[in-house]
Amino acid sequence: MRPLIAGNWKMHGMAAQLREIEAMSKTVHAARTAADVLICVPAALLSRAASIAAGRIGIGGEDCHAQASGAYTGDCSADMLKDAGATTMNAGHSDRRKYHGETDAMVAAKAEPARRAGLTTIICIGETQAQRDGGNALAVCGQQIAGSVPTDLARSGTIAIAYEPLSAIGSGHVPAPGQIIEVHRKIRECLLERAGAAGADIRILYGGSVWSDNVHDILGLADVDGVLIGGASLLA
Numbered sequence: 523m524r525p526l527i528a529g530n531w532k533m534h535g536m537a538a539q540l541r542e543i544e545a546m547s548k549t550v551h552a553a554r555t556a557a558d559v560l561i562c563v564p565a566a567l568l569s570r571a572a573s574i575a576a577g578r579i580g581i582g583g584e585d586c587h588a589q590a591s592g593a594y595t596g597d598c599s600a601d602m603l604k605d606a607g608a609t610t611m612n613a614g615h616s617d618r619r620k621y622h623g624e625t626d627a628m629v630a631a632k633a634e635p636a637r638r639a640g641l642t643t644i645i646c647i648g649e650t651q652a653q654r655d656g657g658n659a660l661a662v663c664g665q666q667i668a669g670s671v672p673t674d675l676a677r678s679g680t681i682a683i684a685y686e687p688l689s690a691i692g693s694g695h696v697p698a699p700g701q702i703i704e705v706h707r708k709i710r711e712c713l714l715e716r717a718g719a720a721g722a723d724i725r726i727l728y729g730g731s732v733w734s735d736n737v738h739d740i741l742g743l744a745d746v747d748g749v750l751i752g753g754a755s756l757l758a
C-alpha cells in the first residue's frame with residue numbers, strides 16, 4: 523500500500539507558517555516522493571494552504587461539524603472544508619475527545635458528511651496510559667473502531683485509521699515496536715470484520731512522537747501504512 527505521511531498542525535500556525543507548506547510542496551513534487559503527503563491545518567489557514575500546495579501535497583481539515591450548515595457558531599462543516607480546498611479531514615483526535623467531550627458516536631456522525639463532501643476521514647483512536655496499564659488497550663481500541671467507524675464507510679474506501687496512544691503524543695516516548703504491531707494487527711482484524719475484504723485496503727497510520735529519526739523504522743512495521751505527525755510536521 524502506498525504510505526500516507528500526514529501532518530496535524532493542531533492549533534499552531536499563522537500566515538507566516540505557510541512557508542512550510544510551500545517548501546514541503548516543492549520538495550515532494552521535485553522528489554516524486556513514494557508516499558502521499560498531507561498536512562491538516564487550522565480552518566483559518568485552509569484555503570491559503572490549499573492554494574499554495576496546488577495539489578502537490580494534500581491539505582486537510584482538523585475536524586468538522588456533523589451537520590452541513592446551521593446555527594452552530596464557531597463550527598465548520600465538511601462541505602466548507604471541501605470548498606476551501608481540503609481533500610481530507612481528521613475526526614476524533616484525542617484533543618477533540620478530551621477537550622470537546624467527543625464520543626465514538628459523534629466521531630462516526632462526522633465521517634458520513636465528510637464522505638458525502640468527497641473527503642477522506644482519518645479517524646483517530648488510542649488508549650490512555652491507565653487503560654494500557656489495566657490491560658485493556660486492545661479492547662479499548664476495538665471498541666473505538668466499532669463505535670466510530672461506520673460500516674458502509676469502511677467498505678467505501680474513504681477512511682483511514684490513526685492509532686495514537688495518548689502517552690506517546692507530544693511526549694517523545696514512542697511505544698515498543700511490538701506494541702504498535704499488536705494494536706495495528708487488532709485494528710486490521712476489526713476492519714476486516716466490519717468491511718470484509720475492503721478492510722485490507724484501509725490505511726492504518728501510527729501517530730505519537732514521530733520524528734525524522736524514527737519515521738523509517740515505524741513505517742517498516744507490519745500493518746503500518748503511514749504516520750500522523752504532530753510537532754514535527756510544523757517544519758518542512
Ligand SMILES: O=C(CO)COP(=O)(O)O
Binds near residue numbers: 530690693729752
Ligand atoms: O497528536 C499527534 C498527531 O495527531 C501526534 O503529535 P506529536 O507528533 O507531536 O506527538
